[in-house]
Amino acid sequence: MGRVTHDWSRYWRSPDRPLEAMHAHFERHVYHRHSHETYSFGVTEDGAQSFTCRGAAHTSAAGMIMAFNPEDPHDGHAANALGFTYRMVHIGPELVADALEDATGRRTGLPLFAAPVVDDPALAGALRALHAALLDETGRATALRRDELLAATIAQIVRRAAASPIATARVRPHAVAARARSVLHDRLTDDLTIDDLARAAGASRYAVYRAFHDAYGLAPSDYQRQLRLRRARDLIASGTPIAQAAALAGFADQSHLTRWFTRCFGLTPGAYRAAITTNR
Structure with a gap:
């Protein structure tokens, strides 16, 4: 008889600020490569x-911290069959900037975390x-x-783990990638091709793919899917039915959204909606 898995997750989202939290235990779940805007x-x-x-490959063991900058692509899975339990907090850059504002009201810039594990x-x-x-x-x-x-907590993690000096701006991506x-x-919901991107960027298909991956750490198709997932998540949080959110965000159907939502966020759209409703 096979071993029973006990994957579970709890999710919380602020109703009025870019602030979310997740508590989960995963044994079999494997995160697809993704990033967060937070x-x-x-x-x-x-x-x-x-x-x-x-x-590079990293491992976060019990008691260790993971620190991801906005748009840092990453994946994730259990290091062994026993799985892992973790807590994650997603904080919008504007909240980080507000917390770091000094007594004179001057903004000191946004932090940059060089080490994903601390x-x-x-x-x-x-x-x-x-x-x-x-x-x-x-x-x-x-x-x-x-x-x-x-x-x-923001002040403490920046003081103890951020790169020095604090970054005032991220490196600007190549113009081809930015276009x-x-x-x-x-054109979030359009069925774009690499030729569409190449024409808009004024470069070859290969040049677009290479520049985009170098700048953002994801292939254009993965980045497009991620944008659609974020849009669907926001629609669901606002009360839009899941099937409608899938269509409005550019997914083929609800099952298509569910498959990728689970891979990247660690819970189904239905579980996410239930968590948001419960926390209101």
Whole structure:
């Protein structure tokens, strides 16, 4: 008789700010390569998760921190058959900037995290406390307390783990990649071809693919799917029925959306909708 898996996940999303949290245990689930528009900070509670990010393989074992910059492509899977349990917080860049604003009101720029895995018990404790407050696991987390923990945790993780100096801007991508990216954003639901991107970028198909992958870490088709997933997620969060969200976001049907939503976000659209409804 085969071993029973016990994959599970809980999700929380703020109704009015770019702030989300996930608590999950995965044994069989494998994340497809994807990225987030947010900063993403996680703490592995048990087991170990292996993933690739920025061209290298990494493992986050129990007690370690994962730190992803916005649009950092990565995947993920259990390092062994026992699986892993982890907490992840996704924080919009604007919230990070607000938390780092100094007493004079001057913006210091956005942080850049050079190491996707950080071994720092103090940070692990801070992230656990923030995550537990966001999910209100004790039933006593006030809005003020959550905001205090958010600001304190951002300041702490930047101070202890961000590259120095703080980056004021990301490196500008190659113009060819930027033009292709604009087409993908502007024509989200269109059935685009690489020739469409090549014409818009004024380059060959191979040059577009190479420049895009170098700039964003994903093939144009993977980036397009990711944009559609984000659009579908936002529609579902706003109350749009899943089948309608799939169509509006450019997916062939609800099953197509469900398959990729699960691969990239770790839960089905239905489970995501239920979590959002419960947390409101």
